[in-house]
Amino acid sequence: MKPQALTKAFTLNALLLALLGCNSDSNNEDVNPVEPPTLSEQLVSQIEDSVEGGTEALLLPDPTDYESIPADPNNPITAEKVALGMMLFHETQVATAGVNGSTTNTWSCASCHHVAAGFKSGVVQGIGEGGSGFGVAGEARVLMPNFDGQSTDPTMKPDVQPFASPSILNTAYQEVMLWNGQFGNAEGGKVNSGLAENVLAPEGTPKFENLRGFAGLETQAVAGTKVHRMNTFDGSVLQNNAEYQMLFEAAFPEGSYDYLEEAGLAMAAYERTVLANEAPFQRWLAGDDAAMTDQEKRGALLFFGKANCVSCHAGPALSSNVGASSDEMFMALGFADLDTSDPHVTGIVTVNDSKGRGGFTGNPDDDFKFKVPQLYNLKDTNVFGHGGSFSSVRQVVMYKNAAVSQKRLSADVLDTRFVPLGLTDEEVDDLVAFIEEGLYDADLHRYVPTATPTGACFPVADEQSKLDLNCAD
Incomplete structure (x- = not known):
């Protein structure tokens, strides 16, 4: 019986007893006393009140009920976008724009938002480039030697943020992204509307992507590919891998004109479907x-x-x-x-x-x-x-x-x-x-691919992580 039905049944039962003149003080031994409400009936009533x-x-x-999932009107969710986005989100082979050539192809979006940690990072500070190891749920990921953040050498600067990595789970239900809400500028949006352009989209910063006019998930996905040193432009795996080409053509049948934006839109569509x-x-x-x-x-x-x-x-x-x-x-x-x-x-x-x-x-x-x-x-x-x-x-x-x-x-x-x-x-x-x-969904693995088009290890692919994950690409 659905919670709504529980409430109605409980209410109708009380009403019927009242109409029959029955109450708890009755001396009529043939009338059963009113049973107290069950925990479920109490909970339904409490939720209805609050x-x-x-x-x-x-x-x-x-x-898969795309019409019922909150979406950016300029990025309607489709099965084709979701399929592409899931692959891109976990793909380590797009990580080619790092500061150190020895780390190429070792991280992905899922490095800091992976299923083993409920789509968080598993450590206090998520690590993209410059990280090594994984453990069981990301808890063993540490900085590589010399990537300690103290070096003035720009080729030893790790990809870390000054906040703990939030989960992508159920993020379709919030208009803007990041802990401070700096990403998101969709038409009709309420949260960042009214902010001056020099605040919302200062040139030379990741927030400049707000000028694209998308909601938070879309804007963050576009900005994040650059912030986290990934390459979606000519010469990347997105142009050189036949399966990715087919996935892009299916997701954007009008033809790709901006791989950066379309990769972001696909990843955002995927993230919107990651629901517990x-x-x-x-x-x-x-x-x-x-x-x-x-x-x-x-x-x-x-x-x-x-x-x-x-x-x-x-x-x-x-x-x-x-x-x-x-x-x-x-x-x-x-x-x-x-x-x-x-x-x-x-x-x-x-x-x-x-x-x-x-x-x-x-x-x-x-x-x-x-x-x-x-x-x-x-x-x-x-x-x-x-x-x-x-x-x-x-x-x-x-x-x-x-x-x-x-x-x-x-x-x-x-x-x-x-x-x-x-x-x-x-x-x-x-x-x-x-x-x-x-509030625990035990099967979030349904949102993770069995393999990406490149066949590379994910969510991280440095040598120690490959051992931890028992992965060989």
Whole structure:
């Protein structure tokens, strides 16, 4: 029985008893007492009270139901684009624009967003060029010798970012990308509309790609190929591999005029279909009452009730509602930045990096606000927060339960919802169970190719990674 039907059945039962003059004080031994609502009935009622549109509004579509997946109108999702994008996202042979010739063809987009870590990186700071090793879930990837970020030699500069790598999972549900939302300028978009062009698209920076007029995923994919030292132009594998040529012709039958843009559009179409729609909570929403355990249901009741997690984590991805404003998508909760004293972290965190959204927009009201992340498949990694300052879901829940900022920020800067939750130890256990297990899709490998057109190893292909992955190209 679907959650909506559970609510209706419970309500109709109570109404029928009332009409018959039955109540809990009746001395009529032939009348059965009203059964208390089940956990599922309580959860349906709680969701109906706290979520506009109720349980239906939280359902993720099937990944092949392209019409139901939020998309950029200038980049409609097609099966052909998705097929091409999945290959490009995992292809290490496009990594030929690096700073050091010895590292060529050793990284891909999936190096920092791979399935083994729930499409995050598996380490606090993702590494593209300059990385070695993988381990089981990316946890063993480290910088190569001399790629320590300290050298002034430009050929030894690793490809790292001043933030932890966010997941691509369920990203179709947010209009702009990156922790500060700097990518995204689609027609009709709300989040970055009104920003001056010199803020939105300064020439000579990756943000200049915002002038293409696409949404966040599309813009990030275009900008990211250049930022992460990949070659999509003449002479790349995209022009020289027959299978890639066929995939491009199928995805863009009008003919390729801009391989960089079209590669980005294809990867964005693929990313939009990477949805955790088989998680227990999603199956429960679809009508499988046994999909979640009682503990997970109690945790969900807290999520949508007492803990009020839903006030920040909304929509099907539990990130933001489609059409969310900037104020609804970015919040200051005092999470710490990357710890540059950590030997696993290289580079610096600038003042603007630390300010998050405010560092991008220049608006002091946006200072220290970061994008609300999606919550599915978190247990695939031990890196949480834009600065990787937490190592477990439990730590994040305990942090929000105590509401004591990691950063030294004044109370007027922190979000008004950042207040102690008053959860007991048992309630923390239940909430963690819901997030870790109820929101866990165990089959994300359906979004990974068995091989790319080149046959190369992926998501990384340096010699140590090949050993870790048992891969030989």
